[in-house]
Amino acid sequence: MCDQHPTTTPVRRPLGRRAVLRGAGGLLVAGGAATAAAPSAFAATSQNGWPAGYSNEIPLSSLAVGAATFPAGVRSGDVYTVLRHVAARFDATVERLYSPGCWGHNYREISGSTNLSNHASGTAIDCNAPDHPLGASGTFTSAQVSAIRAILSQCNGVVRWGGDYSSRKDEMHFEINVAPGDSRLSSLAASLGGGGGTPAPPAQWALVRQGDSGFRVRHVQYLLRQRGYSIGIDGVFGSGTASTVRSFQSSRGLTADGIVGTNTWTALVLTVRNGSSGDAVRAVQTSLTAKGLSTGVDGIFGSGTESRVRSFQDSRSLVVDGIVGENTWQALTA
DSSP states (O other), X not given: XXXXXXXXXXXXXXXXXXXXXXXXXXXXXETTEEEOOOSSTTOOBOTTSOBOOOTTTSOEEEEEETTEEEEEEEEXXXXXXXXXXXXXXXXXIIOOOOSSSOBOOOOOBOTTSSSBOGGGGTOEEESSGGGSOTTOOOOSOHHHHHHHHHHHHHTTTSEEEGGGOSSSOOTTEEEEOSOTTOHHHHHHHXXXXXXXXXXXXXXXXXXXXXXXXXXXXXXXXXXXXHTTOOOOOOSBOOHHHHHHHHHHHHHTTOOOSSOBOHHHHHHHOOOBOTTOBSHHHHHHHHHHHHTTOOOOOSSBOOHHHHHHHHHHHHHTTOOOSSOBOHHHHHHHHO
């Protein structure tokens, strides 16, 4: 699906069997049923049923994650919120994104088909395309595939991975897998801090650096230990903690400045929930206590910790699910 990403405007071809044509009264006629008009005068739809068009015909928002930009961006609103999350988690947990090599909207057909690609509606992204070419299988390690599965699991069926295609694999590719108006998309976007038809603003995390002390520093130290680094938990951001932060940043392709900001936080955190255990859970428990929800720091995410997480989420107007994902981590560090 994703082997062609021209930088010039492609010629619009006659619409294939996935297209819908404008009928009388300005409605779109598809299989005999009248529906609302899409933005494009040609009223095409991509493979997943979303209205497709050139960049001046559909709402697009710029997308940049880590060191990568996705040319032309992706569809604004809930689609943006979800695909930005996928890209951010891919960057943090699968492999670092880079440019050029990541792709967003592009009005074109699927390679070898007359159907419009989901890129044509701004509902798909490609990640590090040169490393994961169309048709190749096994371009990710087993650990990377597990990380991709975790991202897909969090997206609850809203996002499909090209590595799961039954025929030709497309391991660089992630796409929206529900039709316009499907409540699962809006619910997922809301849980990620977006929704409302507008792009989610970039996350704002607390800045932590050498000379700081307190629960945020403990939070950083616990997460570093969770990531396999040998570090004491004393709540003091000294030279040793700064050195360990720089080592972690270098391992993830981040600027190794020893300062824990948005990109470093995003790379450090991982989702924990009832049944999880370890130092990441201790970080949650430490922060909950600092926020006034006294919690024993035993590293075991049981019913008591879940109850306090839910109370904290409710107090911050977050989705109350008891799961500590990116939004809850961010609030805990504020």
